[in-house]
Amino acid sequence: MSSEGARITPYRDGPLLVRGPFTLVDQDGAEIEVQQRTIALCRCGRSRRKPFCDGTHKVAGWKADSAAAPPPA
Amino acid sequence: MPHLPEPRGELSSAVTDLLGAAPGPVPAIDVAAPADPLGDDDLHLALYVLYELHYRGFDGVDERWEWDPGLLGLRARLEAVFEDGLRAALSGWTPPPADATTMDLALRAIDDADDAPSLSRFLETKGTLEHYREFLVHRSAYQLKEADPHSWAIPRLSGPPKAELLEVQFDEYGGGDPARVHAQLFADAMVALELDATYGAHLDRLPGVTLATVNLMSLFGLHRRWRGAIVGHLALFEMTSSIPNGRYARGLRRLGRRSKAATAFFDEHVTADAIHENVAAVDLAGGLVRREPALVGDVLLGARALAELEGRWARHLLGAWEAGHSSLRASEAEAVAA
Numbered sequence: 467m468s469s470e471g472a473r474i475t476p477y478r479d480g481p482l483l484v485r486g487p488f489t490l491v492d493q494d495g496a497e498i499e500v501q502q503r504t505i506a507l508c509r510c511g512r513s514r515r516k517p518f519c520d521g522t523h524k525v526a527g528w529k530a531d532s533a534a535a536p537p538p539a
Numbered sequence: 540m541p542h543l544p545e546p547r548g549e550l551s552s553a554v555t556d557l558l559g560a561a562p563g564p565v566p567a568i569d570v571a572a573p574a575d576p577l578g579d580d581d582l583h584l585a586l587y588v589l590y591e592l593h594y595r596g597f598d599g600v601d602e603r604w605e606w607d608p609g610l611l612g613l614r615a616r617l618e619a620v621f622e623d624g625l626r627a628a629l630s631g632w633t634p635p636p637a638d639a640t641t642m643d644l645a646l647r648a649i650d651d652a653d654d655a656p657s658l659s660r661f662l663e664t665k666g667t668l669e670h671y672r673e674f675l676v677h678r679s680a681y682q683l684k685e686a687d688p689h690s691w692a693i694p695r696l697s698g699p700p701k702a703e704l705l706e707v708q709f710d711e712y713g714g715g716d717p718a719r720v721h722a723q724l725f726a727d728a729m730v731a732l733e734l735d736a737t738y739g740a741h742l743d744r745l746p747g748v749t750l751a752t753v754n755l756m757s758l759f760g761l762h763r764r765w766r767g768a769i770v771g772h773l774a775l776f777e778m779t780s781s782i783p784n785g786r787y788a789r790g791l792r793r794l795g796r797r798s799k800a801a802t803a804f805f806d807e808h809v810t811a812d813a814i815h816e817n818v819a820a821v822d823l824a825g826g827l828v829r830r831e832p833a834l835v836g837d838v839l840l841g842a843r844a845l846a847e848l849e850g851r852w853a854r855h856l857l858g859a860w861e862a863g864h865s866s867l868r869a870s871e872a873e874a875v876a877a
C-alpha cells in the first residue's frame with residue numbers, strides 16, 4: 467500500500483477497490499461508515515448495497531476491462 | 540475443549556483409542572481405500588481428529604500426540620488415500636489455461652463449469668428453520684475456526700502474495716475487533732438459531748462428506764508442497780461467497796429471523812467477500828503464480844477440488860431434505876435442537 471494516498475484499482479468485470487487512507491462521504495458531506503481498510507465500490511450499477519459492491523456484477527455478467535478504455539477514434 | 544468423538548469404524552477407532560492414552564507406539568494399522576474416499580465416514584472422521592490436534596485439540600488428549608512420529612505416519616497414509624481419491628475424481632478434468640495475468644478468468648471458468656445444485660437458492664426460497672439449523676451445524680466444522688486452515692499458508696509465502704493473504708485474513712479475524720471475528724459472527728448466528736455454538740459440539744453428527752470439505756483445507760494448508768492449492772482454494776471460496784451469503788441472509792429474514800445476531804455473519808460476507816474475491820483471485824493467486832509459475836496447476840487444482848467437494852456436500856444436504864429426512868448423522872442426544 468502506498469503511504470501517499472488512496473490507491474484505486476478497477477478489477478476486471480468487477481468493482482473498484484480503494485485501499486486507504488481515504489474517507490467516504492455522501493454528497494451532503496456525511497461520512498459513510500466503512501468497516502474494512504480496503505473497500506469495493508460498485509461500478510456496474512446493480513449492487514443492492516451501493517456504493518459498495520455486493521457481487522451482483524457476476525450474476526449480471528457485467529464486463530469491463532481493468533485498464534482504461536482507449537479514447538474514441 | 541471438545542471431547543473425542545464416537546468412532547465410526549476401524550480407522551477412527553484406532554485413532555480415538557490411541558489418543559485416549561499417553562503417547563506410545565502406534566501399531567501398524569491396515570489402511571485400505573474405502574469405496575468413497577471423498578466422503579467415507581470412518582476415513583474422514585479419523586483424518587479430522589488427527590488434523591484437529593493442530594487446531595484446538597481434545598479434552599483429555601495429551602498434546603504431545605500432535606507431533607508424534609508414529610501418529611503422523613498413520614496420518615500420512617490416510618492422507619494418501621484421500622489424495623488418491625481426489626486425483627481420481629478430477630482425472631477427467633481439463634484445467635483452464637492460466638497465467639499470472641489471467642488467473643481471475645481461469646478461476647471464474649472453474650466456477651462457471653460447476654454444475655452442483657444451489658444450496659443457497661434452496662435455503663433462500665424454500666428453507667425451513669430446521670434446514671437452516673442443519674446447514675449451520677454442518678458448516679460449524681469449518682466456520683468456528685474460519686480462516687485458520689488458510690493461515691497455515693502465511694509462513695509459506697513471501698513478498699506481495701503474503702501481504703495480500705494477510706489483507707484477507709485481517710478481515711476474517713475481525714480487523715482487530717474480537718466481536719467481529721468471522722468465527723464469532725458465525726457462533727452468534729448459531730446461538731440466534733437456538734444451536735449450541737461450542738467448538739466441536741456437533742462433531743458426532745457430521746457425516747464424512749462434510750468433514751471432507753474441512754479435511755481438504757487442512758491437507759492443503761498443513762503441507763507446504765500444497766501452498767498453491769490452499770491459495771486456489773481460498774480464492775474460489777471467496778469468489779463463491781457474496782451471492783450465496785446474500786441469499787442465506789434473505790432466507791433468514793423471510794423466516795422472520797431478522798436480528799443482527801442471526802444475520803450479521805451473512806450480511807458481512809456479502810460485502811467483505813466482494814472485496815476478498817478480487818484480492819484473492821488477482822493479487823494473491825495471480826501474484827503467487829507470478830513469483831512461482833510452476834504452481835499454476837496446483838492453484839487451479841485447489842479451486843477445482845473445493846468445487847468438487849462442496850458440490851458433493853450440497854448434493855448430500857439437498858438429497859436428504861428432498862427425501863424428507865435429516866442430513867445429519869443420528870445421535871441419541873439429538874444435540875441440534877438444544
Ligand code: FES
Pocket residue numbers: 480481482507508509510511512513518519520521522523524813
Ligand atoms: S461492481 Fe459488484 S455489484 Fe456492481
Ligand SMILES: [Fe+2]
Pocket residue numbers: 685711721808
Ligand atoms: Fe469470512
Ligand SMILES: [Fe+2]
Pocket residue numbers: 707711777811812815
Ligand atoms: Fe472472506
